[in-house]
Amino acid sequence: MITFRDIFNKFVLLSDGDFFLKYHINEMMFIIYKDSDEEKVKCIEGINFSYISTEKLQLLLGCSIVGTGTEYQFEYGLTKDQVLAYLFDIQSIDGSNNAYKRYVGKGEGYVLYNLQGKIRNFFEISGNDYYLRFQNQRCLAKKGPKDGDEVVISFNPVAFDKLISNPENERKLIFLLASNDIVLFIRSSEKFFH
DSSP, X not given: OOOHHHHHTTSOOOEEOSSEEEEEETXXXXXXXXXXXXXXXXXXXXXXXXXXXXXXXXXXHTOOOOXXXXXXXXXXXXXXXXXXXXXXXXXXXXXXXXXXXXXXXXXXXXXEEOTTSOEEEEEEEEXXXXXXXXXXXXOEEEESOTTOSEEEXXXXXXXXXXXXXXXXXXXXXXXXXXXXXXXXXXOXXXXXXX
């Protein structure tokens, strides 16, 4: 049986801790940890933050491995959310408005999701400055009712924060988009507003 240790053995470890290992290979990130629910070692890929099996990992990395069957050992098990929260320095996410605070860093900001509801980026606010943590711009944050009176689109997390905290905007559907493009294309569909 091939293990994650067998596959990653030939690659250079980027960082390790008591409960995870992180590799950057071919501009991709992989996080290995022990899942506390299933009590087994798992790997998260850093594009969609989804689990990847040893078979798919070998195909993705283009390697053929003869396995030893010896897997990584971790003293502590965690959930996927705990590992990602630690790695990206997220202390808490407010589900009502997508705002987050950091453990260590002084910044805060908004979590941006894709249309399927998966976390894709963080729009960081640090003093008067703001920036995206990753290059991915195909994501958004939203606040307000789907059947709102108006739709407001913002490209600035500071402006978004002011808009959603203003009681006058309760009946407005407000979006924060991760872009500063000159052209904005919106497809009119029911799916977009879910």
